Amino acid sequence: MELLGIITPVLAICVICLVFLLGRKKSRKGERLPPGPTPLPILGNLMQLNLKNIPESLCKLAQEYGPVYTVYFGLKPTVVLHGYEAVKEALIDQGGEFLGRGTFPIISDAQNGHGTWAATQACALTRNQTCKQTGSQRGKLLIHRPALSPLSCTSKGILFSNGETWKEMRRFSLMTLRNFGMGKRTIEEKIREEAQWLVEELRKTKAHPVDPSFIFSSAACNVICSILFRERFEYHDEKFLFLMNLLNANFRQINSPWIQIYNLWPKLMKHLPGEHKSFLKRAKAIKHFILQKVKEHQESLDQSNPQDYIDCFLIKMEQEKQNPTSEFHLENLAVCGSNLFAGGTETTMYTLRYSVLLLMRHPEVQAKVHEEIDRVIGHNQSPSMQDKMKMPYTEAVLHEIQRYSKLFPYSVPHAVIQDTKFRQYIIPKGTTVFPLLSSVLYDSKEFPNPEKFDPGHFLDESGRFRKTDYFVPFSLGKRVCIGEGLARMELFLLLTTILQNFSLKPLVEPKELKTQPVICKIVSIPPPFKLCFIPR
Numbered sequence: 001m002e003l004l005g006i007i008t009p010v011l012a013i014c015v016i017c018l019v020f021l022l023g024r025k026k027s028r029k030g031e032r033l034p035p036g037p038t039p040l041p042i043l044g045n046l047m048q049l050n051l052k053n054i055p056e057s058l059c060k061l062a063q064e065y066g067p068v069y070t071v072y073f074g075l076k077p078t079v080v081l082h083g084y085e086a087v088k089e090a091l092i093d094q095g096g097e098f099l100g101r102g103t104f105p106i107i108s109d110a111q112n113g114h115g116t117w118a119a120t121q122a123c124a125l126t127r128n129q130t131c132k133q134t135g136s137q138r139g140k141l142l143i144h145r146p147a148l149s150p151l152s153c154t155s156k157g158i159l160f161s162n163g164e165t166w167k168e169m170r171r172f173s174l175m176t177l178r179n180f181g182m183g184k185r186t187i188e189e190k191i192r193e194e195a196q197w198l199v200e201e202l203r204k205t206k207a208h209p210v211d212p213s214f215i216f217s218s219a220a221c222n223v224i225c226s227i228l229f230r231e232r233f234e235y236h237d238e239k240f241l242f243l244m245n246l247l248n249a250n251f252r253q254i255n256s257p258w259i260q261i262y263n264l265w266p267k268l269m270k271h272l273p274g275e276h277k278s279f280l281k282r283a284k285a286i287k288h289f290i291l292q293k294v295k296e297h298q299e300s301l302d303q304s305n306p307q308d309y310i311d312c313f314l315i316k317m318e319q320e321k322q323n324p325t326s327e328f329h330l331e332n333l334a335v336c337g338s339n340l341f342a343g344g345t346e347t348t349m350y351t352l353r354y355s356v357l358l359l360m361r362h363p364e365v366q367a368k369v370h371e372e373i374d375r376v377i378g379h380n381q382s383p384s385m386q387d388k389m390k391m392p393y394t395e396a397v398l399h400e401i402q403r404y405s406k407l408f409p410y411s412v413p414h415a416v417i418q419d420t421k422f423r424q425y426i427i428p429k430g431t432t433v434f435p436l437l438s439s440v441l442y443d444s445k446e447f448p449n450p451e452k453f454d455p456g457h458f459l460d461e462s463g464r465f466r467k468t469d470y471f472v473p474f475s476l477g478k479r480v481c482i483g484e485g486l487a488r489m490e491l492f493l494l495l496t497t498i499l500q501n502f503s504l505k506p507l508v509e510p511k512e513l514k515t516q517p518v519i520c521k522i523v524s525i526p527p528p529f530k531l532c533f534i535p536r
Contacts, residue, residue, distance in 0.1 A: 032424075032425050032426040033070045033077060033079070033425060033426070033427065033428075033431075034065075034066075034068045034069045034070045034079060034425045034427075035065055035066075035069055035070065036061070036065050036069040036070035036071050036072075036080075037061065037064075037065070037071065039071075039072035042074065042075065043074065044071070044072025044073055044074050044075060044076075045071045045072050045073070046073065046074070046264075048061075048071075049071075051257070051260070051521075052519070052520070052521075053520045053521075054409075054410075054520070054521050055406075055409035055410055055436065055438050055520055055521075056520065058071070058080050058082070058410065058434070058436055059082065059436065059438070059439055061080070062080070062082035062083070062436075062439065066082075067081065067082045067083045067085065067086040068080070068081060068082070068086050068422065068423060068425065069082075073263075073264060074264035074265065076103075076432065077431060077432075078102075078413075078431070078432045078433070078434055079422075079427055079431055079432070079433045079434070080410075080433075080434045080436060081433065081434065081435045081436060082436045082439045083436075083439050083440065083443065084439075084440045084443055084446070084469070084470055087435045087436070087437070087439075087440055087472070087476060088469075088476065089422075089423075090414075090422065090433065090435065091414070091435055091475070091476040091477030091478075091479070092476055092477050094420070094422065095477040095478050096417075096478075097416055097417060097418060097420045097422075098414050098415075098416055098417075098420070098433060098477070099414075099417050099477075099478055099479065100162050100414060100415035100416060100417040100430070101155070101159075101160050101161065101162050101166070101412070101413065101414065101415060101479070102412075102413025102414055102415040102432035102433065102434075103263075103413070103415070103432060104160055104263060104412070104413060105262060105263050105266035106254075106259050106262050106263055106266070106276060106279060106280075107155075107159075107160050108155055108160060109266065109270065109280060110279065110280050110283035110284075111155060111156055111157060111160065111283070111335050111338075156169075156331055156332045156334075156335040156336075157169060157332060157335030157336045157338065157339045158170055158173055158335075158336055158339045158340070158482055159339045159343065159412065160339075160412075162415075162417075164327060165327050165332070168327040168328070169327060169332060169336055170482060172312075172313070172316065172328075173309075173336060173340070173482055174482060176309055176312045176313075177227070177309075177482075177483075177485070177486065178485075187227065187486065187489065188384070188385055188489060188493070190223060190226045190227070191223055191489060191490055191493045191494070192382055192383075192384065192493055192497075194219050194222050194223050194226075194232065194494075195219070195382065195383075195493050195494050195497035195498075196382065196497070197219070197222070197232075197235075198215065198216075198218075198219040198494060198497065198498070199497060199498070199501050199502075201215050201218075201219075201235055202215065202498070202501075202502060202533045203501075203533075203535065205532075205533055207505075207532050207533060207534050207535065208532065209507055209530040209531065209532055210530055210531070210532070210533070211528065211529070211530050212352070212353065212356060212531065212533075213248075213349060213353060214235075214244065215235065216348070216349040216352040216353060216494075217244055217247070217248060217345055217346065217349040218233075218235045218240070218244060219494060220344065220345045220346075220348035220349050220352075220490065220494075221233075221240075221243070221244065221247070221341075221344075221345040223344070223348075223486075223490060224340060224341055224344040224345055225341075226308075227308060227309055227340075227344075227486075228290075228293070228308060228309045228310060228337055228340060228341065229293045229296075229297065229308050229309070229310050230307045230308040231293075243286070243289065246282045246285055246286055247286070247341070247342055247345050247346055248346065249278075249282060250279055250282050250283060250286075250342070251342065251346040251523070252525065253275060253278070253279050254279075254522055254523060255519045255521040255522055255523055255525065256275055258274045258275035258276050258279075259275070259276060259279065260521070262274075262276045283338070286338050286341065286342065287334045287335070287338050290333075290334045290337035290338055290341065291330070291334050293310060293337075294310055294314070294330065294333060294334070294337075297310045297311060297314060298314060301314055301315075303315050303318070309337070309340070310333070310337070313328065313333045313336070314333075316328045317329065317330075317333075340483070343481075343483060344483055344486065344487075347407060347483075347487065348487060348490050348491065348494075350405075350407055350523070350524075350525070350526060351401065351402065351405065351407060351487075351491055352491070352494060352495065353526050354401055354404075354405040354407075354515075354526050355398075355401050355491070355495050356498075356504050356531060357513065357515055357526055357527075357529055358401055358404065358405075358453055358515060359397075359499075359504055360504050360505070360506040360510060360513055360531060361453070361506075361510050361511075361513045361515055362453060362510070363510055365397060365453075365455060366499070366503070366504060368393055368397075369393065369394050369397055369499055370499060370503070370536075372391050372393050372394050373391070373394070373496055373499055373500050376390045376391050377496070377500060379500065379536075382497060382500075383492070383493055383496040383497050383500060384493075385489060385492070385493070387496070388492055391496075392459065392463060392464050392465040393455065393459070393463070394492075394496065395458070395465045395492075396455040396456070396457075396458035396459045396465055396466075397455045398491055398492060398495065399455075399457075399458045399471055400453060400454065400455045400457055400458060402471075402473040402491075403441045403442075403447065403457065403471060403473065404441075404453045404515075405517075405524060405526070406437065406438040406441050406442070406473070406524055407473060407523060407524050408437060408473070408475075408522070408523060408524075409436070409437060409438040409520060409521075409522075409524060410434045410435060410436045410437060410438065410522075411434070411435045411437050411475045412475075412479075413432050413433065413434060414432070414433040414434075414435060414479065415430055415431060415432050415433060416428075416429060416430070416431055416433065417429065435475065435476070437472050437473065437475060440470050440472050441470065441471070441472060441473065443470055446468060446470040447470070453515070458471075474487070498533075500536075501535065501536060502533040502534055502535060502536060503533075503534040503536055504531055504532075504533065504534075505531060505532040505533075505534050506529070506531055507529075507530055507531065507532070513529065514527050515527070
């Protein structure tokens with residue numbers, strides 16, 4: 001019996017290995033994937049990666065296997081692209097083939113897993129609507145969307161969608177954001193106004209130590225809220241606090257072991273308890289909030305005078321109501337709104353956190369930025385985008401902050417949309433691809449001493465701002481971040497307004513401040529800290 005107890009697990013392991021090897025052999029028929037470390041059954045190459053700093057592990061593997069190689073996350077192969085040449089060749093030179101979005105099960109289930117609920121909500125919004133719109137009169141829209149239920153399994157929205165859904169949603173969203181001067185205020189004016197509210201909130205700290213995360217997040221969220229549904233919240237509004245907690249918790253949890261395990265084995269994990277359940281509930285709550293705002297807009301929409309993103313989307317829905325295959329329906333609006341809402345809030349907040357942390361760590365840089373602000377803008381007017389061209393040093397500092405912090409070390413996963421010949425390899429349709437952006441941002445040939453924070457990386461010998469193709473924090477190609485322009489504007493206006501009004505004082509000696517991320521996986525999370533905002 002004792003011998004049988006030993007033989008049984010050994011046989012089980014052998015069977016698992018045999019099934020794995022046969023399946024791998026079958027899947028590789030006709031394929032010529034790039035080389036890489038030998039994967040283990042079920043686990044793939046997880047044991048060869050530092051799960052606390054996956055990007056660093058991927059960079060080390062590139063030293064052994066070259067700029068294009070394959071790793072297995074569980075049973076699924078992922079092609080890693082290391083260095084500017086490989087990333088550019090894929091995302092720009094062969095951008096049409098690398099256009100797909102890689103699988104991200106927790107996000108797909110967050111967006112589509114509650115499809116019945118979302119469809120019910122969407123139908124509830126339209127059930128009692130009456131179309132009274134004639135000419136430029138105000139009225140309610142009857143949105144004809146018979147295809148809402150049942151929902152297809154195709155991902156919705158902008159960030160994680162593919163095919164026609166992605167093309168239509170991205171094209172519409174870009175056009176809407178670019179043309180957002182149609183209302184009474186432009187996007188820049190909204191950001192400048194929010195920057196002043198931010199300053200007032202910082203003054204309330206009275207130079208006492210404070211963690212700036214919530215204040216920064218609130219400012220960024222209000223900018224997005226004004227674009228999505230022309231509304232801003234007081235920083236201590238209860239509904240606003242609830243939303244901030246939802247966004248912050250999910251953004252941080254995206255790096256957690258629970259989410260990583262869910263992404264590897266979603267069919268198993270969705271039936272088990274764990275933190276992933278909380279993630280899905282919070283995502284559902286954010287979608288519900290967006291749909292409630294949509295309902296309010298439906299009741300007050302003036303088609304002749306759209307005021308925000310939701311208005312524009314609802315008008316497009318009405319224009320295409322006779323098209324049964326239209327991508328403009330309430331489910332897509334809810335997911336697009338959630339994508340913009342979450343992405344535009346937390347990424348800006350973390351970039352601002354890195355900004356003040358790095359400026360405290362390097363007081364000489366902070367002093368030079370203060371000097372340029374005082375000389376170009378002064379103290380009697382608020383910063384504007386017109387000032388940017390006259391401030392090369394500040395522009396270099398902003399770029400260096402984004403380069404050094406590498407907020408998204410390997411972009412959101414891509415995928416090839418067809419069997420693709422890349423260099424001497426054949427990558428099968430649907431294979432996930434990781435463009436390792438950190439390997440471009442830390443390229444030692446383009447940025448001498450890349451591990452060092454140095455605004456000189458973006459200045460020429462004459463002190464003028466220097467552009468470089470290696471600046472890729474927003475990725476490259478057709479899948480480049482849709483909010484890049486907005487993010488650049490926010491970062492410049494919010495940070496220069498803060499520095500125009502305050503000096504940043506750390507609670508310890510500058511050299512004691514740690515700037516390396518505490519978590520570096522999908523997102524690089526900066527270490528916690530407090531500081532004093534000293535009025536100037």
